[in-house]
Amino acid sequence: MYDSISRSSIFVLDQDQALDFYTNTLGLELSTDLDLGFMRWLTVRVPGDPAREILLERPGPPAVDEATAAQVRELLTKGALPGSLFLTTPDAQGTFETLKGRGVEITDEPSPKPYGIDFGIRDPFGNAIRIGQIFDTGLTWDS
């Protein structure tokens, strides 16, 4: 029935700040920044992977009322929304050093796992991002 996931969305508090973080700090690239009139359609992607975009969406009216948007923002900033991204890298340690040098908030230092080496960071708003150098072990989740 399906052949890919083309876009997924996370909430951010401020799209300018999000664009700056996700491109200049994290190292993704701008995919689309379009004023649709009713919303700013802002997406980023991994350089070289144009098929998958992440929509950086601001919660607010008229999609949801202001009180609801405030609840979303409160949950986002306390790390309680499920906006997580999983990025893969050929060099977890090197990527970690680069991001740490740029002042990124590290939640988990790189450590070896059965599936690879990975570490965790947070974006400026509270979203969790996991970055992993995944081994091709042939293992599945339940093996």
Next chain:
Amino acid sequence: MRCLTGGVARSVEAENRRMLRARDAIDRDYTLPLDVPRLAAIAHVSEAHFIRSFKATFGETPHRYLQRRRIERAMYLLRATDRTVTDICMAVGFSSLGTFSRTFADVVGESPSQFRRRGPMPNAPGCFVKAWTRPSSFGEAS
């Protein structure tokens, strides 16, 4: 009025985000003693306010949050390695085997060596193991 409401909401968000930064520091540095002055500085609140603000934000004290983090790590190490219980106790930040065993039993509902018999953990990304295998609370395990 609208501006005022917006201003209040924004300050809650900023406060939550700083408190999350402190909570992340607890998760990251769980082997170290709870350093309230340092955490309060990360959260931009006074030491006197830190514990109360943390509890208001996350529903439990920083000390309890740290204990659950350490027990979660111990649960992982018991199932994923063959290190001794004493070694694991020290590795996750407890300085006394007695306190560790008592806390573990209170939280998990069985002793570390009983728990170990459950066998190896399934693989899952670290952030999710941290969030979802953390014991739910003190005294709730049966």
